[in-house]
Amino acid sequence: MTFEVDGVAIAVFCALFLLVTVLGFVAARWKRGDLGLLDEWGLGGRRFGTVITWFLLGGDLFTAYTFIAVPALVWAVGAGGFFALPYTVLVFPFVFLVMPRLWSVASKHRYVTAADFVKGRFSSRGLATAIAFTGLLATMPYIALQLVGIQVVLEGLGIEGEWPLILAFAVLAAYTYTSGLRAPAMIALVKDTLIYATVIVAIVYIPSKLGGWDNIFSSASQALPERDEPGALLPGTPDAHVAYATLALGSAMALFLYPHALTAVLSSRSQDVVRRNMSLLPAWTFLLGLMALLGYMAIAAGLNVTDPNHAVPALFADMFPSWFLGVAFAAIAIGALVPAAVMSIAAANLFTRNVWKEFVNSDISDRQESQIAKIVSLLVKVGALAFVILLPTQFAIDLQLLGGVWMLQTLPAVMIALYTRWFHRWALLAGWLVGMVAGTWIAASQDFAPVWEVPVLGVTAYTALVALGLNLVVATLITLVLGGRGRADDRDETRLEEYDELVETREPAPTVGAGVT
Amino acid sequence: MRRWYLLLALPFLGLLYPPLYATEDPELFGFPFFYWYQFAWVPLTAALTYFVYRKTRPPERPARPDTGRFRRT
Numbered sequence: 091m092t093f094e095v096d097g098v099a100i101a102v103f104c105a106l107f108l109l110v111t112v113l114g115f116v117a118a119r120w121k122r123g124d125l126g127l128l129d130e131w132g133l134g135g136r137r138f139g140t141v142i143t144w145f146l147l148g149g150d151l152f153t154a155y156t157f158i159a160v161p162a163l164v165w166a167v168g169a170g171g172f173f174a175l176p177y178t179v180l181v182f183p184f185v186f187l188v189m190p191r192l193w194s195v196a197s198k199h200r201y202v203t204a205a206d207f208v209k210g211r212f213s214s215r216g217l218a219t220a221i222a223f224t225g226l227l228a229t230m231p232y233i234a235l236q237l238v239g240i241q242v243v244l245e246g247l248g249i250e251g252e253w254p255l256i257l258a259f260a261v262l263a264a265y266t267y268t269s270g271l272r273a274p275a276m277i278a279l280v281k282d283t284l285i286y287a288t289v290i291v292a293i294v295y296i297p298s299k300l301g302g303w304d305n306i307f308s309s310a311s312q313a314l315p316e317r318d319e320p321g322a323l324l325p326g327t328p329d330a331h332v333a334y335a336t337l338a339l340g341s342a343m344a345l346f347l348y349p350h351a352l353t354a355v356l357s358s359r360s361q362d363v364v365r366r367n368m369s370l371l372p373a374w375t376f377l378l379g380l381m382a383l384l385g386y387m388a389i390a391a392g393l394n395v396t397d398p399n400h401a402v403p404a405l406f407a408d409m410f411p412s413w414f415l416g417v418a419f420a421a422i423a424i425g426a427l428v429p430a431a432v433m434s435i436a437a438a439n440l441f442t443r444n445v446w447k448e449f450v451n452s453d454i455s456d457r458q459e460s461q462i463a464k465i466v467s468l469l470v471k472v473g474a475l476a477f478v479i480l481l482p483t484q485f486a487i488d489l490q491l492l493g494g495v496w497m498l499q500t501l502p503a504v505m506i507a508l509y510t511r512w513f514h515r516w517a518l519l520a521g522w523l524v525g526m527v528a529g530t531w532i533a534a535s536q537d538f539a540p541v542w543e544v545p546v547l548g549v550t551a552y553t554a555l556v557a558l559g560l561n562l563v564v565a566t567l568i569t570l571v572l573g574g575r576g577r578a579d580d581r582d583e584t585r586l587e588e589y590d591e592l593v594e595t596r597e598p599a600p601t602v603g604a605g606v607t
Numbered sequence: 608m609r610r611w612y613l614l615l616a617l618p619f620l621g622l623l624y625p626p627l628y629a630t631e632d633p634e635l636f637g638f639p640f641f642y643w644y645q646f647a648w649v650p651l652t653a654a655l656t657y658f659v660y661r662k663t664r665p666p667e668r669p670a671r672p673d674t675g676r677f678r679r680t
Contacts, residue, residue, distance in 0.1 A: 169629075175645045176622040179652050183615040186656055303637030324629050324641050331625040339623060362664070369657035376649045383642075 093407060095248035102416025103247060103423070106284070107258070110277045110424050114265030117272040128460045131270035132202060132439045134357045142275055143358040143367050146432075148374045149278030150354045151345065152178075153232075154239030154426030155490075157285070157381050162398035164385030168314040168321035170330065172382055176338035177345075178375040185346050186368035190361040191508040191589045192352075197361075198588045203436075204352055204504045205444040211507050213581035214515040215448060220522050221500050222444035225349040228493035229437045232348070233474040234486040236426040236433070238399075241478070243419045246403030252479055258423070259430075263471045266431045267464050271357055274431035281428050284421035286377065292387075292418070293380045296409050300390045306383075309390040329550040333541040336552035344498040344554060347505070349436035350429060430471070438467040488538040495533060495554040499525035499561050508589060514569040514577060521565030529557030611662040618652040 121137055123130035138146060156174075163171030192207065201207045204225065209218035237255060244254055265273045297303055307323065314321035325334050345351055358364050381402075388401040395404050406418045442463040447454060454462070477486060503518045513521075532542050532553050542553045621627075628644040635643045 169641065172642070172645070176648070179618055179622060179645070179648050183618055183652060183656055186659070187612060187615065305637075307637060307639060307642075323639065324631060325625055326629070328626075331629065334625050335623045339619075365660050365664075366657075369653050369660055372649050372653040372656075376646070379646055379649065 093248045098412035099416040103420045106420035113276050114273040117276040118269040126457045131460050134271040138358050140363050145278040146275045147354045149281050149428040150432045152374050153429040154422050155235040160382045161385035161402050164382045165401040166398045169325045173334050173337040175379045177341040181342040181345050182368040193361045195588045202439045210583045212515040213578045217519050222440045224496050225440050228496045229433050231486045231489035233433045234477040236430040237478040239426040240423045242399050243423045274428045278428045281424045288418040288421045306386050306390040310386040313389045332549045336555050340552040340555040344494050347497040350433040353436040434467045434470045437470045438463040441466045495529035498554040498558050514572050517565045517568035521561040524564045525557040525561030611659045
């Protein structure tokens with residue numbers, strides 16, 4: 091289907107876009123800090139309280155692409171796409187247990203990235219580089235997908251061509267450069283309000299026009315089996331059950347390994363803020379679940395879309411009056427700016443701390459460090475833009491799927507290491523390598539389907555979890571074989587009590603070279 | 608105090624075995640069981656997490672942990 095140019099919708103859309111642009115630049119003055127320091131530019135000075143962290147994390151994790159892709163998947167395959175709900179339910183109790191420990195140790199040692207922590211914990215440059223490399227690799231296509239989200243919305247407004255996309259990203263790049271993490275934190279307030287308004291209106295208004303939920307679900311149950319690749323309203327086979335559960339679990343374990351999630355966590359004021367937020371963030375899960383059901387509404391509305399990604403824009407265009415269409419589309423497009431900004435900041439932090447300082451010039455001042463990060467955040471965005479404009483969209487989608495597989499391979503070195511240093515650093519590196527290669531190979535060999543029929547076990551499971559299994563087996567075996575050789579246990583710069591998730595640490599500790607005594 | 612953390616296993620038990628809930632009936636407000644059951648876990652998990660958070664929270668004004676490195680005089 092083609093979208094018509096709608097003057098009113100475009101006007102509302104542009105007005106809201108202008109508002110967040112102004113906010114993005116004003117944010118530099120908010121909670122004033124010295125933006126010449128990486129802690130200030132890249133982590134907002136680690137000062138965000140419960141409310142800001144809630145908005146920032148919610149706006150950062152529940153991306154524009156999520157709001158397009160999840161309903162698109164539900165539209166295309168039915169129940170299989172709904173795993174996003176259990177995934178985003180389980181992620182928060184999991185993170186409640188794990189992340190306060192990382193926040194705590196990172197705050198003590200001024201760690202900005204997961205690789206910083208791994209380097210301090212294992213005294214291994216190789217392992218830290220592997221973690222940083224994984225983060226950069228997984229983040230790039232994810233930023234590109236945020237652009238895809240904007241592109242889909244622009245198409246929905248009837249705007250053709252690439253220049254609006256380039257303009258939007260240039261503006262984003264400019265205020266990220268000047269304001270750092272403060273910009274997405276402030277814009278998140280607007281984004282989140284708009285998204286909530288849109289979804290609540292959609293969920294009340296659209297079913298009333300489509301004859302109620304009964305009718306929506308029964309249209310979906312009739313239409314889904316008719317698809318070229320038949321879908322279903324309920325996962326019916328044992329294979330579908332295992333796939334559903336492993337996708338939910340694996341995705342939940344991987345989410346907070348992503349650099350952009352970690353950056354938002356580390357920017358909060360205390361571990362109490364992190365913990366409290368894990369009971370507040372499920373409000374986003376509810377929203378995502380409702381959003382997913384828009385896929386069924388698009389089916390019930392009988393919209394003739396060829397690209398599943400157009401299901402939501404087409405539904406909105408069909409149902410909403412012009413002015414609210416502008417609001418809804420602005421919600422999604424602004425929704426892309428927050429994660430894109432945080433992701434590019436996270437990537438810049440990683441590159442500066444764990445690549446530039448590690449391999450190019452370790453002798454840079456704090457100001458130079460921040461300056462390099464700012465420039466890298468620009469380069470990352472140019473890269474993502476080139477990605478979307480020059481390569482087919484499907485390539486970014488496939489790589490983003492691989493991103494989940496890749497990120498999960500850092501779990502042993504990052505999350506397990508928060509509890510134990512039992513694994514040998516070389517074993518972790520070998521396990522990571524095996525997991526990365528196996529996961530990539532499996533995914534690529536079956537045309538980037540997310541699940542794989544595991545030989546021997548005879549179940550169909552999320553590739554990322556299979557690769558993590560291999561990763562852990564290899565890491566365990568090599569740890570046992572190597573025994574005490576090359577362990578560098580005495581070079582762990584962290585100490586047990588620095589992890590305690592129950593200790594209140596409101597004031598960031600001063601930077602002290604923490605030798606083990 | 609830490610045994611409260613075990614409560615957080617409940618959502619995993621409730622959601623990671625789909626045969627438990629992959630059915631159409633009983634419906635609620637037109638939603639098949641599969642959908643409303645999973646939605647129900649959202650507020651339930653939030654409440655559980657908040658409960659565990661309250662139960663495991665350190666006392667209001669904790670004595671500053673003395674790590675020996677930043678001893679205040």
